[in-house]
Amino acid sequence: MGINERREREKEAVRTKILDAARALFASDGYEAVTMRRIARAVEYSPTALYLHFKDKESLIRDLCMTDFQFLARAFQKIAKEKDPLERLRKIGRAYVDFASEHPNHYRLMFMTPPLNAAEIKTEAMSEIHGNPEEDAYAFLRGTIAQAIAEGRLRPELKDPDLVAQAAWSGTHGVVSLHIAKGSDPWIEWRSVKKTAALIVDALIRGISRASDADGGGEKQERES
Amino acid sequence: MGINERREREKEAVRTKILDAARALFASDGYEAVTMRRIARAVEYSPTALYLHFKDKESLIRDLCMTDFQFLARAFQKIAKEKDPLERLRKIGRAYVDFASEHPNHYRLMFMTPPLNAAEIKTEAMSEIHGNPEEDAYAFLRGTIAQAIAEGRLRPELKDPDLVAQAAWSGTHGVVSLHIAKGSDPWIEWRSVKKTAALIVDALIRGISRASDADGGGEKQERES
DNA sequence: TTCCTATACTTAACAGCGTTAACCAACGTA
DNA sequence: TACGTTGGTTAACGCTGTTAAGTATAGGAA
Numbered sequence: 342m343g344i345n346e347r348r349e350r351e352k353e354a355v356r357t358k359i360l361d362a363a364r365a366l367f368a369s370d371g372y373e374a375v376t377m378r379r380i381a382r383a384v385e386y387s388p389t390a391l392y393l394h395f396k397d398k399e400s401l402i403r404d405l406c407m408t409d410f411q412f413l414a415r416a417f418q419k420i421a422k423e424k425d426p427l428e429r430l431r432k433i434g435r436a437y438v439d440f441a442s443e444h445p446n447h448y449r450l451m452f453m454t455p456p457l458n459a460a461e462i463k464t465e466a467m468s469e470i471h472g473n474p475e476e477d478a479y480a481f482l483r484g485t486i487a488q489a490i491a492e493g494r495l496r497p498e499l500k501d502p503d504l505v506a507q508a509a510w511s512g513t514h515g516v517v518s519l520h521i522a523k524g525s526d527p528w529i530e531w532r533s534v535k536k537t538a539a540l541i542v543d544a545l546i547r548g549i550s551r552a553s554d555a556d557g558g559g560e561k562q563e564r565e566s
Numbered sequence: 567m568g569i570n571e572r573r574e575r576e577k578e579a580v581r582t583k584i585l586d587a588a589r590a591l592f593a594s595d596g597y598e599a600v601t602m603r604r605i606a607r608a609v610e611y612s613p614t615a616l617y618l619h620f621k622d623k624e625s626l627i628r629d630l631c632m633t634d635f636q637f638l639a640r641a642f643q644k645i646a647k648e649k650d651p652l653e654r655l656r657k658i659g660r661a662y663v664d665f666a667s668e669h670p671n672h673y674r675l676m677f678m679t680p681p682l683n684a685a686e687i688k689t690e691a692m693s694e695i696h697g698n699p700e701e702d703a704y705a706f707l708r709g710t711i712a713q714a715i716a717e718g719r720l721r722p723e724l725k726d727p728d729l730v731a732q733a734a735w736s737g738t739h740g741v742v743s744l745h746i747a748k749g750s751d752p753w754i755e756w757r758s759v760k761k762t763a764a765l766i767v768d769a770l771i772r773g774i775s776r777a778s779d780a781d782g783g784g785e786k787q788e789r790e791s
Numbered sequence: 792t793t794c795c796t797a798t799a800c801t802t803a804a805c806a807g808c809g810t811t812a813a814c815c816a817a818c819g820t821a
Numbered sequence: 822t823a824c825g826t827t828g829g830t831t832a833a834c835g836c837t838g839t840t841a842a843g844t845a846t847a848g849g850a851a
Contacts, residue, residue, distance in 0.1 A: 348827085355828095373682075377809060387830055389810080398809065453678055455747050457598075471753050479754060499765075504757040508741070508766040515740025516733070522680050528696050529704060532729045540724075541733040544773030545766070573798085580799095602838060612801055614839080623838065 356394045358384050363405055367446045372454075375402075399457050402450065407467065409447050413440050414478040421474075421481075426489035427546055427554070433482055434513050434542040441517035442534055453518050482506050495549050505549060512541045581619045583609050588630055592671045597679075600627075624682050627675065632692065634672050638665050639703040646699075646706070651714035652771055652779070658707055659738050659767040666742035667759060678743050707731050720774050730774060737766045 362383040366375045377398055381388040395401040416436050423429040441448040474481040486509065487502040489495050499505050516538045524531060587608035591600045602623055606613040620626040641661050648654040666673040699706040711734065712727040714720050724730050741763045749756060 352828085376807080378807075389831085390829060392810075393828065449680075453743065453747050455674075456750065467753065477753075501757070503755050504761060504765060507744070507754075507757055507762050508769065511740030511744050511762060511766055512737055512770075513740070514744050515736030515738070518678065518743055519732070519736050519739050522678050525681065528692065528702075529732075530728050532726070532732055536729060537732050537736060540729060540774075541736055541770070544733065544770050545737075546773070548769030548771070548773035549765075577799090601836085603836085614802085615800060617839075618799065 352394070355384070355386075359386075359391060359394060359401070360405055360408070363401065364447075367405075367450065368444070371446050372449055403456075406447075406451050407470075409444070409451055410478065411470070411476055413437075414476050414481065416440055417478050417481045418475060426485050426492060427494055427550065429485050430482075430489070430509065430546060431542055433485065434509075434538060437513045438517055438534060438538045441513075441521070445521050448517065449521055452514060453521065479506070479510070482510060494551060494554055496551055499549055508549075509545060512545050513538055516541060577619070580609070580611075584611075584616060584619055584626070585630055585633070588626065589672075592630075592675065593669070596671050597674055628681070631672075631676050632695075634669070634676055635703065636695070636701055638662075639701050639706065641665055642703050642706045643700060651710050651717065652719055652775065654710050655707075655714070655734065655771060656767055658710065659734075659763060662738045663742055663759060663763045666738075666746070670746050673742065674746055677739060678746065704731070704735070707735060719776055719779055721776055724774055733774075734770060737770050738763055741766060 359380060363375055363380050366379060366383065377391055378388045380401075381391055391401065395404065416439075417433060420429055420432045420436060423432055470476040472480050474484050483502050483506040486495075486506045490500065490502055490505075495505065516534055520531070520534050523529070584605060588600055588605050591604060591608065602616055603613045605626075606616055616626065620629065641664075642658060645654055645657045645661060648657055695701040697705050699709050708727050708731040711720075711731045715725065715727055715730075720730065741759055745756070745759050748754070
């Protein structure tokens with residue numbers, strides 16, 4: 342009965358082939374270049390063939406994102422060995438900024454574009470990932486904050502790990518998304534993403550740390566154009 | 567010879583009529599509802615008539631934005647009377663978040679959507695606005711930071727007003743843009759924009775303030791769902 | 792008054808988009 | 822050998838931004 346399995350394998354193969362083509366289009370030609378017809382041309386199928394593998398463009402894109410989210414989560418995993426939660430927080434910030442700088446088109450898709458169907462669907466594939474710090478980048482960040490709170494490293498009024506995690510996330514997201522959206526605006530003398538991100542991460546960590554802790558960290562001054 | 571002037575007035579009238587219709591569409595039906603044909607239907611002209619008044623959709627949209635930028639700058643003007651730069655900074659943050667919360671569709675257009683023509687054109691109308699704190703919101707923010715630096719309120723290593731201004735901007739932008747783009751993601755237990763923004767603004771101000779100044783501010787704890 | 796030209800506008804059309812309906816050919820099964 | 826399932830196709834619909842070509846009208850000149 343390996344015959345059905347073989348078919349499923351083949352189907353899965355063209356599925357990932359489609360996803361890879363879409364990803365390549367994103368990376369090379371940017372967001373608006375990714376159309377169903379161009380993806381189809383890239384994989385040498387008719388445009389309608391894509392609909393045998395994905396319900397519509399929206400869900401194709403969402404599938405694309407999901408693997409990218411896991412990619413980011415895996416990047417975070419390399420930081421997991423850092424014991425000190427505040428230092429880990431700083432490294433998370435750096436890894437996040439690196440990811441966004443290296444994959445701006447993916448970043449835009451993942452974090453700057455509201456889903457077309459305002460109410461998103463909870464697929465089962467996602468519920469496995471969700472909450473698991475090894476595959477869910479937000480959970481990893483949240484866990485780091487929770488540890489900092491548990492160890493009494495944060496100011497006493499900061500007791501909600503979600504709130505603090507979202508604030509921290511917002512900091513780095515703000516820097517990178519502003520650059521992606523407005524970085525070509527000639528009216529502003531932009532400073533580099535790296536520098537701005539370093540400043541905001543340092544200031545934020547100082548700002549949420551308990552007084553006795555607030556002087557540490559952020560010591561090394563990076564230089565750049 | 568008032569005849570040409572009258573014509574020009576009439577032309578200007580339908581021009582603003584078009585812009586108003588587009589703005590209304592944005593506000594009521596959101597970003598992707600704004601199409602040339604729908605604008606045209608709203609003003610009771612043929613779709614192609616819009617091209618007599620705007621080069622293309624891109625520049626129509628940009629014109630729309632420009633008046634919105636000025637609207638934001640005027641909102642900031644109400645804060646100008648606040649003398650203390652750090653307190654003014656806090657109020658800027660609040661006003662910014664309020665603006666974004668009240669006009670999410672405009673916000674998305676203004677700050678979350680990269681321009682189609684990567685290289686933006688410097689129109690003369692813009693060069694009048696640029697740098698003038700009364701019409702340029704960024705200039706107003708930058709000026710506030712510069713004052714704080716001049717008065718010795720910031721940590722000594724923070725000497726570049728653009729860098730600090732961009733970091734501060736990124737903080738609030740991060741919060742609101744994350745909510746606009748991902749606020750309907752059911753996997754995250756979102757905290758309110760207001761609360762998150764208050765936290766990040768307070769923490770940031772604490773984090774960039776000179777040590778002697780860092781304990782002040784951020785005293786009142788707002789409550790909400 | 793009559794002709795002419797510039798101007799504001801329209802209709803028709805093009806190419807590309809996401810998506811659906813109808814059709815077709817090949818394969819595994821009975 | 823006949824049959825239904827499966828993976829693919831072509832044709833088409835209604836939408837998008839935009840251009841080309843045509844039309845009516847208003848103002849100036851004869």
